[in-house]
Amino acid sequence: MELAVQARALGKRYGRTWALQDCELEVPAGRIAALVGPNGAGKTTLLHLAVGLLRPDAGEVRVFGRDPRSVLPDVGFVAQDTPLYRDFTAAELVTMGGKLNRRRWDAALARERLARLGIPPDQPVGKLSGGQRAQVALALALAKRPRLLLLDEPIASLDPLARREFMQALMGAVAESETTVLLSSHLLADLERSCDHLIVLQQSRVQLAGAVDELLETHRTLVGPRAGSESIAGVAKVVRASHTERQSTLLVRRGDGPIDPLWTEHEVTLEDLVLAHLAEATETPVAATSWGVPA
Numbered sequence: 557m558e559l560a561v562q563a564r565a566l567g568k569r570y571g572r573t574w575a576l577q578d579c580e581l582e583v584p585a586g587r588i589a590a591l592v593g594p595n596g597a598g599k600t601t602l603l604h605l606a607v608g609l610l611r612p613d614a615g616e617v618r619v620f621g622r623d624p625r626s627v628l629p630d631v632g633f634v635a636q637d638t639p640l641y642r643d644f645t646a647a648e649l650v651t652m653g654g655k656l657n658r659r660r661w662d663a664a665l666a667r668e669r670l671a672r673l674g675i676p677p678d679q680p681v682g683k684l685s686g687g688q689r690a691q692v693a694l695a696l697a698l699a700k701r702p703r704l705l706l707l708d709e710p711i712a713s714l715d716p717l718a719r720r721e722f723m724q725a726l727m728g729a730v731a732e733s734e735t736t737v738l739l740s741s742h743l744l745a746d747l748e749r750s751c752d753h754l755i756v757l758q759q760s761r762v763q764l765a766g767a768v769d770e771l772l773e774t775h776r777t778l779v780g781p782r783a784g785s786e787s788i789a790g791v792a793k794v795v796r797a798s799h800t801e802r803q804s805t806l807l808v809r810r811g812d813g814p815i816d817p818l819w820t821e822h823e824v825t826l827e828d829l830v831l832a833h834l835a836e837a838t839e840t841p842v843a844a845t846s847w848g849v850p851a
């Protein structure tokens with residue numbers, strides 16, 4: 557299995573604060589991987605390490621087995637605020653991209669995509685809406701025909717229809733050219749339809765990672781009589797529990813064998829899974845303690 561991104565004990569700190577710590581990660585080639593986690597979890601830091609904009613303070617990150625800076629021609633990156641030269645038109649940016657990426661540049665792909673989305677070719681991109689600018693940035697990144705595409709919150713500024721279109725275009729790009737995508741986002745429902753790999757970051761650490769179908773298969777929501785701390789047959793771990801007076805609802809990781817029939821089993825959604833794992837890790841909100849407020 558070829559790995560597009562691999563991190564081993566990867567860490568990055570700003571001053572004395574670790575933005576990313578002990579990060580162990582493997583993104584197999586050909587996947588659309590979602591990088592999720594609360595604000596400040598370390599998503600942008602991880603993407604910047606993978607594209608060589610930052611150097612690790614601990615461990616290492618490899619892209620297709622190599623130092624990120626040595627594979628830049630094969631990597632497309634769209635930063636969080638979609639920085640584009642605002643005085644240039646979209647058409648000029650497509651032409652400029654061709655001059656900067658002489659090895660491989662599919663200008664026709666970018667033009668066709670921007671035309672289909674109704675993006676005016678002759679207006680400075682600074683005068684386009686935030687969502688339109690995000691579409692221009694994606695079209696330019698796809699024109700590079702990258703083996704790995706890193707996107708930092710690409711759909712945050714898009715309307716629901718544009719979000720769906722954007723994710724479908726990504727899936728198309730992956731299917732056509734075997735591009736691997738690693739994208740950060742807070743919009744879990746949009747990711748569920750299109751991402752096949754998940755990485756959850758929380759407070760600078762990887763909280764959960766793996767193939768989405770395996771993660772969904774190995775987790776269940778159980779509803780049953782109010783539970784104490786006793787173990788349940790067929791359950792390896794209770795990730796999150798909530799209780800009413802008579803009933804408990806548990807999000808669990810399955811173990812070996814069937815689950816105790818006393819419990820009703822339900823499949824989990826990606827959103828259930830992520831929120832349960834994030835809640836599990838947030839016992840003491842860091843911000844509250846450092847504000848001098850009781851947690």
Ligand SMILES: Nc1ncnc2c1ncn2[C@@H]1O[C@H](COP(=O)(O)OP(=O)(O)OP(=O)(O)O)[C@@H](O)[C@H]1O
Pocket residue numbers: 570574575576593594595596597598599600601602
């Ligand atoms: N240039 C910097 N200088 C100092 N601290 C930084 C810097 N960039 C990020 N950090 C800190 O590193 C941590 C991780 O930040 P990062 O931007 O990677 O998080 P994120 O998950 O991308 O957040 P968001 O969802 O808000 O974009 C945060 O605590 C942040 O305050």
